[in-house]
Amino acid sequence: MAINDDKRVIIFDTTLRDGEQALQSSLSPKQKLQIAMILDQLGVDVIEAGFPISSPGDMEAVRLIGQNLKNATVCGLSRAVDKDIDACYEAMKGLDHYRIHTFIATSDIHVQxxxxxxxxxVVEMAVRAVTRARKYTDDVEFSCEDAGRTPIDHLCRTVEAAIKAGATTVNIPDTVGYTLPYEFGNIIKSLFDRVPNIDKAVISVHCHNDLGMATANSLTALQNGARQIEVAVNGLGERAxxxxxxxxxxxxxxxSEYMGGLYTGIVSTNIARASQVVAGVCNEPVPPHKAIVGSNAFAHSSGIHQDGVLKNRSTYEIITPESVGFKENNLHMTARSGRHMIKSCLASLGYDESTYDLDDVYARFLKLADRKGQVFDYDLEALLFFSPDKEEETQFELESLNVISGGKNVIPTASVRLKIGKRTRTESGTGNGPVDAVFNCITRLTGIRCELTNYVIAAKGSGMNAQGQVDVDVMYQGRQYHGKGLSTDVIESSALALIHACNSIYRARIIADEKLENKEK
Ligand SMILES: CC(=O)SCCNC(=O)CCNC(=O)[C@H](O)C(C)(C)COP(=O)(O)OP(=O)(O)OC[C@H]1O[C@@H](n2cnc3c(N)ncnc32)[C@H](O)[C@@H]1OP(=O)(O)O
Ligand SMILES: CC(C)C(=O)C(=O)O
Ligand SMILES: [Mg+2]
Structure with a gap:
């Protein structure tokens, strides 16, 4: 692939090859295709779709992806052996354009x-592999595996030989994430200084994150002349x-000013979606604190930060959530929040500061936040309407729960008894699983029909003391409510979580009725 603009960085995506190597379960051709279509829309230049010699399934994946890409170039990986290179050709023959990526290790430890x-x-194998690949396509990438630990003389010699044999891209991987940015930048600089034919190929880098340097090393390489970087969505890949x-x-x-005006073809507003699809298909959740795509990447929970962000988002956000495809930032109310946050939340619910005593509400908010951890907008609103002894009063309480579930031919059935105000009522019902059966009973008992938008189950503690915590988000009349339940029995945790959310909805309904009455008066 030829990009004749020295400022343009080629993005080579290896989510489906190196990223997939890190999964506990390999991906099917269909799953790979689903991710490839998203990567194509994201604007990556090359998609390394797999290792065709590896299995019939991976051969099929590379073929399928090659046939369906609209913009990106498909690429298959091969060792520096004839049969691997021939397998790449087999997978991609017939396409207008495709890349064969062949590699061999050059560090002493790997070679010996x-x-x-x-x-x-090794040098002879590299030359033979590149020459063979060039018979099939004019787009050939060669990688010196473990370049980060390769003596520089050996690296220069291999790179020169690979380019002479016809490699159009030469990749310098820090395979084990060993180098530091200054050191890695110097390796790239040395190649530009010492390899006579270096200008005949694009120099690429492929950095691993074992010491957390992958991004820094890749950027330093760009500053030293590399023009392709190999990356994976969510940083997926071998080991770290x-x-x-x-x-x-x-x-x-x-x-960009610090990066010398370099740019990529990435459509940044598609990043969040790509991250979510990769996480979902690969069954590899994104850690909350992951830069750019983690759920906390645009969240603020502390008062000083919230105050700053409310006055000017740029005080604590160097990029906007919208620019990577998220709808908005998240301001969580916790005991670390301050008065500005409380005032802003109440203003968004329609309450002018003249209608309440901020210091009083804030003092009560802090007590509630210390008890609950996280406070939601409806909890805050309840502080305005209920006296302190009533603000957490519950309308619904779980008295007992029975479920029958099991394998084939057993219809999941539940029976739930709730204390509702001063009365007790029981409901039985079925569902497509035991949790669904319980939720159906609770919906009938409370009369609250809400839509479940998120259900997360997590183990708390370990061994005999382990408990299952269920967190649910539900949507009721256009407003989001949250519920949490904790028990040694995960079905009971689920019931408690939904009942928790129903109690919040019940309180919000009383407030809504009261507001309506006041308006009518
Ligand atoms: C740094 C990286 O990410 S490299 C890519 C790693 N990815 C993968 O390994 C996933 C796909 N791999 C596979 O499906 C299999 O390992 C295959 C099909 C490639 C090879 O399977 P097998 O033939 O059973 O060999 P196995 O994987 O056990 O061992 C690798 C062999 O390849 C050799 N080898 C490793 N890299 C290269 C290379 N770049 N060029 C030539 N030979 C190589 C090893 O020395 C070893 O050879 P040996 O059998 O003579 O000892
Ligand atoms: C195959 C090569 C590029 C690789 O993944 C590595 O060296 O990390
Ligand atoms: Mg790698």
Whole structure:
């Protein structure tokens, strides 16, 4: 692939190859295709779709993806052996354009202990592999595996030989994430200084995150002349992962003046969606604090930060959530929040400061937050309407619960008894699983029909003391409510979580009725 603009950085995505190597379960061709279509829309330039010699399924995945991409170039990986290169050709033959990526390790430890060869043998294998791949396509990438630990003389010699044999891209991987940014930048600089034919190929880097340096090393390499970076969505990849696509793309965009005006073809507003699809298909949740795409990346829970963000978002947000495809930032109310946050939340609910005593509400809010951890907008509103002894009063309480579930031919059935105000009522019902059966009973008992939008179950503690915590988000009349339940029995945790949310909805309904009455008066 030829991009004739020295400022343009080629984004080579290896989510489906190196990223997939990190999964406990390999992906099917269909799953890979689903991710590839998202990557294509995201604007990556090359998609390394798999390792065709690896299995018939991966051969099929590379073929399928090659046939369906609209913009990106498909690429298959091969060792420096004939049969792997031929398998790449087999997977991609017939396409207008495709890349074969062949590699061999060049560091002493890999050459001697893994490949059990001499360095001369390795250079010969590299040349033979590139030459063979060039017979099939004019887009050939060669990688010196473990370049980060390769003596520089050996690296220069291999790179020169690979380019001479016809490699159009030469990749310098820090395979084990060993180097530091200054050191890695110097490796790239040395190659530009010492390899005579370096200008005949695009120099690429492929950094791993074992010491948390993958993004820094990739950016330093760009500053030293590399023009392709190999990345994966959510930083997926062997061990601690590959360089994360979203981190480099957003750094290049956000700090372009510092990056010498470099740019990529990434459509940044598609990043959040790509992250979510990769996390879902790969069954690999994104850690909350992951830069750019974590759920906490645009969240603020402390009063000083919330005050700053409310006055000017740029005080604590260097990029906007919208620019990477999230709807908005999140301001969580906790005992670390301050008065500005409380005032702002009440204003968004329609309460002018003249209608309440901020100091009094704030003092009560802090007591509630110390008890509950997180306070939601409807909890805050309840402080205005209920006296302190009533603000957490519950209308619904679980008295007992019975479920029958099981394998084939057993219809999940539940029976739930709730204390509702001063009365007790029981309901029985079925569902498509035991939790669904319980939720159906609770819906009938409370009369609250809400839509379940999120259900998360997590183990708290371990061994005999382990409990299951269920968190639910439900939507009721256009407003989001949250419920939490904790028990040694996860079905009971689920019931408690929904009942918790129903109690909040019940209180919000009383407030809504009261507001209506006041208006009518
Ligand atoms: C740094 C990286 O991410 S490299 C990519 C890693 N990805 C993968 O390994 C996933 C796909 N791999 C596979 O499906 C399999 O490992 C295959 C099909 C490639 C090979 O399977 P097998 O033939 O059973 O070999 P196995 O994986 O056990 O061992 C690898 C062999 O390849 C050799 N080898 C490793 N890298 C290279 C290379 N770049 N060029 C040539 N030979 C290589 C090893 O020395 C070893 O050879 P040996 O059998 O003579 O000892
Ligand atoms: C195959 C190569 C590029 C690789 O994944 C690595 O060296 O980390
Ligand atoms: Mg790798």
């Amino acid at each position: 202990d893994k490949l059990k060869k001499s360095f001369d043998d 992962g590959n360089c994360s696509l979203e981190e480099v793309a957003m750094t290049i965009k956000t700090r």
